[in-house]
Every structure is written in C-alpha cells, then in structure tokens.
Amino acid sequence: METTFLGLDALMLARIQFAFTVAFHFIFPAFTIGLASFLAVLNGWYLWSKDEAYLHLFNFWLKIFAITFAMGVVSGIVMSYQFGTNWSVFSDRTGPVLGPLMAYEVLTAFFLEAGFLGIMLFGRGKVGNGLHMVATLMVAVGTAISATWILSVNSWMHTPAGFSVNDAGQFVPEDWWAVIFNPSFPYRLIHTLTAAYLTTAFIVGGVGAWHLLRGRWQNKSVRKMFSMAMWMAAIVAPLQIVFGHEQGLNTYEYQPTKVLAMEGHFETHENGIPLYLFGIPNQEEGRLDYAVGIPKIGGPILGKGWNASMDGLDTVPEAEQPPVAMVFWSFRIMVGIGFLMMGVGLWSLWVRWKGRLYEDRWLHRAALVMGPSGLVAVIAGWITTEVGRQPYVVYGEMLTAEASSPLDAGAVGASLLAFIVIYFAVFGAGVGYLFKLMGKTPERAPYEEDIDYGPLRASGIVPGVQQEAPKGGNDRQPAE
DSSP states (O other): OOOEETTEEHHHHHHHHHHHHHHHHHHHHHHHHHHHHHHHHHHHHHHHHOOHHHHHHHHHHHHHHHHHHHHHHHHHHHHHTHHHHTOHHHHHHHHHHHHHHHHHIIIIIIHHHHHHHHHHHHOBTTBOHHHHHHHHHHHHHHHHHHHHHHHHHHHHHHSOOSEEEOTTSOEEESOHHHHHTOTTHHHHHHHHHHHHHHHHHHHHHHHHHHHHHTTOTTOHHHHHHHHHHHHHHHHHHHHHHHHHHHHHHHHHHHOHHHHHHHHTOOSOBSSOOOEEEEEEEETTTTEEEEEEEETTTHHHHTTSOTTOOBOOGGGSOGGGOOOHHHHHHHHHHHHHHHHHHHHHHHHHHHHHHTTOTTTOHHHHHHHHHTTTHHHHHHHHHHHHHHHHHTTEEETTTEEGGGTSOOOOHHHHHHHHHHHHHHHHHHHHHHHHHHHHHHHSOOOOOSOOTTOOOHHHHHTTSSTTOOOOOOTTOOOOOOOO
C-alpha cells in the first residue's frame, strides 16, 4: 500500500526535496562563478595600474567569495547524496553516461579550484604577484569549467544523444563527443554563464549603491565598484536577452511541449501565432484565461512567418504535459527581470554620459532593489527548464516516476523537514554574515584631490556635511 506524508506520496516528496536543495545550492555558484572572474579582473587591474582602490575592492570581495564558495561546496555535497537515496534507479540507469562526466568535473574543476584557492586567499605577500595572479585566474577558470561539466550533464538529460540502451535498461555511451556536446549544451552553457556574470554584477552594483546611498561617494573603491557593475549590466544584459532567445529556439526544436507551456499555447494556431503577455493558465479546461497578447508576432519570434501555424498543447496527451502554470509564470519572471536588468544598464549609461553616475539617487535605489534580482532570475530559469521537462527526467527516454527509489513517504518527508530546518539555520546564518561583510566600507585609498565635489554638493546629497569615515579608513574628509 502506497503511503503518504502530509498528503504527498514519496515521489512528490523526493521531487520537492531535490528542488529545494538544488535551488538552495545554485544561488551560491551562480554568485561565485561571476565573483571569481570579478576578483581576477580586480587583481589584474591592481597589478597593472598600482591603484590601491582595486586592491581594497579585491580584499573586500575576497572574504565574501570565500564564504560563498564554502557554502556552495557544502550544499552541493549534501545534494549529491540524494542521487543514491531518493533517485537510485536514475543513478543506476544513467550512471554509465553521467557518472564519468561528474568525475571529470571533480578532477578538472574542483581540484583546480581547491588547489589554487588557498594561494588566492592567503598567498599575497607570501608568493610573488605573478603566482598570486595565476592562482586567482585558475580559480576563476575552475568555476567556469565546473559549470561546463555540470551543464553538459544536465543538458544531456534534456537532449540525450550519443547513447544506446543495454538489456538491463541502462544508458550506455556510444559517442562521448555527442554525449558531452549534445544539442542543447552550447546554448545552455552560454546562457547560464552569462546569467552568473549578471547575477554578480547586480549584487556588486547593489552593494555599491547601498554605500553610495549611505553617503560614501568619496570612497574611490565604492565608486569603482558601482561603475564596474553598471558597465557589466549595460553590456551583458542585452546580450543575455539575445542568448536566451537563441536557447528558446533550440528548446522549441527539441522540446516543443516545454515552449508551448512557457508561452501558454493550449490551442492550435492555424493562421498566425500570438505572443501572450499575460493570462491565467487553466490546464484542466485546456485554455489560457484572461489572455492578453499581441496577434501573430509569436511566429517571427519562433523563427516562423507571420501567418505560420503551430500545434498547441491540445495535441499533446495530458500525461505528457508539464505543469503549465508553474512553467508559464516562472518564464515570465525570468524574462521580466532580464528586461529590468537591461533597463537599469541603459539608465546607467545615460546618467554616466550626463556625468551623474554617483549622484543619481534614484538609480542607486533601483540598483539596490535589483541587487538580488539575478538570483531570482536564475532560480526562475531553472524552474522553467526543469519543470518544463516533466514528466521526463531524461527527455523522451525515462519518466521521473520511473527514476525514484522505493522509499516510504514518511522517511522522505522527515528528511525533507530536516533539510529545511538545517538549511535555513546554517545557511541563513551564513547569508546573514555575508550581509554584514557587504555592509562594511572597503578600506579607503588615499584621498584623491582631483575629485570635483561641486556637482555632488549641488545635487543636495550631503551639502556641507562631512561623511562618516569607516573604521580603518585613511582618507581625510573634503574641506568645506
């Protein structure tokens, strides 16, 4: 007899547990992938320019990187155990393909990061500047390589290729190049890495904006922090929208049902495909209630003509449809945040051109609010991708219901509750400490006499008031 826990069976509880742990885990590498590269840039600029503002920024973000990296490692290790406990059938059947890829990730990426992390963290002054720079670059490269292997594994589950199935039902590799470079991998790799860089840019920009709003505009490190983040937002956010569109076209080619759920196309369209901006998915009735859309523009967006036709979800058996509402809304959250990011980036270009990048308090408020937006967007993106793949765990080849371990619902439910309590207690404390570190002012470089404070005073930011110097700061306050 099948048991339940709080009305949920073991399969649903296992899915919720994995979703919770992977979402909790991914917010850390989504930040550290970009932050490692940011640290490499800061260190390189410091060595080239000898400007201590870059060194102060490097030291400021290095502490944050170390803690975030550690939390990502711990949460990743815990997550991996679920493959053996809750998803043993999946592990057994896909192990010959996915096992070696995960081993390569450890051998090439994790060892690279771990091997050079200590030099990066503690080596300045103990090894030469050249070796310290190499170590910083290797950590950055390691994070990117790690993402590459993980995305190859995940992409194969979406667009499986280069395999056969043996008599025991196991997926056996036949062509490793086809396995690794499966059809969706290049698109998902560039989209995910770009998302990580944008996530870091907006966190850095949000922290810089917070310090600017606190009146710390005379701190050169704060100004550079905010300026570099806004450059990244202005350049990369538009590119990310293009990369996302290309991934969407690839998804439509290989997983059309997912795209139908993302766009809310329950019905078949014979003469032009609308682009639905809003609506309430009604999967039971097979329609999008209160739909608001633009007629026929969906065709060109999907690479078709204005009068193109498209089969809807009404042509897909109900058992093969994903939960449409979750996919529909998570996709809109991701896309909406992407356009907001681009808007902030373009806004920053305008005020930079006007010479008011460090004065425009409304931009600073917007950047502060958008600080965690990248984390929200990447989680929404993963929900779109993973929930949209259902009911398959290996698309078209293996159902999620076939992949779970034969466990009692009570056991899975108890472990899920334990995960929730422990994660929020341990990682909540870690995130709280990160906020504390972010709230500290970067150590100030010597006071720059060439700064024109006139426009800042004229803007009414802190007229005639000396700013509070941070502890350990070494620059004097502007004279009245």
